[in-house]
Amino acid sequence: MLRLIRTTGPIVTILAALSIAQAAEVKIGTLYPITGGGAIYGSPAMIGHRMAIDELNSQGGILGMQVVSVERDTKLNPATAAAAAKEMITKDGVNVIIGGLSSAVGLSISEVAKQEKVIYIATIPKTIQMTTNRRHDYVFRTASHTDFEGDAIAQIAKQLGAQKICDIQLDYAYGHDLADGIERGLKRHLPDAKKVLDLRPKLRATDYNVFITQIMGAGCDVVTSGLWGPHFVDFAKQASPFGLFQQIKYITGGEIGSQEIAGAMGEDYPDNVWANSYELWYHHPTQEHKNFQEALAKRLDTIETPMWPVLALIGVRMYGAAAEKAGSLDAASISDALKGMSIDTPVGPRTIDPETHQADTGQFWGPMVKKEGVPYRVMDPITYIPAKIIE
Numbered sequence: 001m002l003r004l005i006r007t008t009g010p011i012v013t014i015l016a017a018l019s020i021a022q023a024a025e026v027k028i029g030t031l032y033p034i035t036g037g038g039a040i041y042g043s044p045a046m047i048g049h050r051m052a053i054d055e056l057n058s059q060g061g062i063l064g065m066q067v068v069s070v071e072r073d074t075k076l077n078p079a080t081a082a083a084a085a086k087e088m089i090t091k092d093g094v095n096v097i098i099g100g101l102s103s104a105v106g107l108s109i110s111e112v113a114k115q116e117k118v119i120y121i122a123t124i125p126k127t128i129q130m131t132t133n134r135r136h137d138y139v140f141r142t143a144s145h146t147d148f149e150g151d152a153i154a155q156i157a158k159q160l161g162a163q164k165i166c167d168i169q170l171d172y173a174y175g176h177d178l179a180d181g182i183e184r185g186l187k188r189h190l191p192d193a194k195k196v197l198d199l200r201p202k203l204r205a206t207d208y209n210v211f212i213t214q215i216m217g218a219g220c221d222v223v224t225s226g227l228w229g230p231h232f233v234d235f236a237k238q239a240s241p242f243g244l245f246q247q248i249k250y251i252t253g254g255e256i257g258s259q260e261i262a263g264a265m266g267e268d269y270p271d272n273v274w275a276n277s278y279e280l281w282y283h284h285p286t287q288e289h290k291n292f293q294e295a296l297a298k299r300l301d302t303i304e305t306p307m308w309p310v311l312a313l314i315g316v317r318m319y320g321a322a323a324e325k326a327g328s329l330d331a332a333s334i335s336d337a338l339k340g341m342s343i344d345t346p347v348g349p350r351t352i353d354p355e356t357h358q359a360d361t362g363q364f365w366g367p368m369v370k371k372e373g374v375p376y377r378v379m380d381p382i383t384y385i386p387a388k389i390i391e
Helices: 009-022 039-059 076-090 103-116 146-159 174-187 211-216 230-241 259-268 287-300 308-326 331-338
Strands: 025-032 066-073 094-099 119-122 139-141 164-168 193-200 222-225 249-252 273-277 363-369 383-384
Touching: 025 039, 025 076, 025 259, 039 066, 039 094, 039 259, 039 287, 039 308, 039 363, 066 076, 076 094, 076 103, 094 103, 094 193, 094 308, 103 119, 103 139, 103 174, 119 331, 146 222, 146 249, 146 273, 146 363, 164 174, 174 193, 193 211, 211 230, 211 308, 249 383, 287 308, 308 331
Parallel strands: 025 066, 025 094, 094 119, 119 139, 164 193, 164 222, 222 249, 249 273
Antiparallel strands: 273 363, 363 383
16 A cells, blocks of 8 residues: 655755656756857857866766767757747756857747746846846846946946947847947946937848948048958948048957957958957967867867857856756756856856856956957957956
């Protein structure tokens, strides 16, 4: 005869332990664009993700279990990303989802994570909405966000003595939120500057001539921007023949200072660009970064390594540390562990704010300059601007 036994905590703990023991492996779902225009960022990110999986398994896995990666291509499409996230959770049984690139993709993944009550760690999407009005208990971000980035752009505009500013952003969540972040930053740092033009080309735009003409005729001395990846490449190649970069200083987010962009553009990278990057292969802020960069260089068989791997690695590391702290794969327990979680990374320590679920991730900023014997631009001098806004 089956008997029902009323009990308390110890049995629950035993059952949780049995549940972990029955899970032979920890499945980490990964979503990056590895085809199309976003692949210039997504493919390197996937390399860093796999490095992090190897790192965890070499240290005994998570809670003594091997870690496996379930990978999907978002194609930089929010609907595709949401469908893939849903499938990974309901069919593949992933314990967490990590990744995303564009803010629209990140928000779509976040909504699935909220519905399914599965942790999502956003390693690249930066829209401020993710950790403000659309924050929920299962979403956390290890990337920077648009208010931090916008404030940094405003600080540089002040250093350059900007008086009249043209702003060009992509017409989607990241572009809109970065424009707002820059606007707030200018009020703090450069209140007398005048915004003379706001331009919003569509995401995936390839023809920027109409926008270039408007900028050239607006009388601005500084352009602020978040055109990223192929958007910046196309814009720069089309604007250079007009002399835009000789006449106007260009301050840009979107990690245009990364090796992915500087290396790909080579001599086509224009003058007078101040850009950002999360990591630079030629700049070692910590010994761990030197070790990480050497391991990445060995894996890729090139010393000139891309930036995006470190972001993916940090996201996986953060989840692994939280699961160990929670002593469980239960999403609610890991959510609690992530709030206030601190880890060491190749680019310095990272701590997640327990209220906003946002990591204190700053970035490196500086002018992109020519160096003798180097076939692409490098950042020099390099300034780290921390993730801190002082009102």
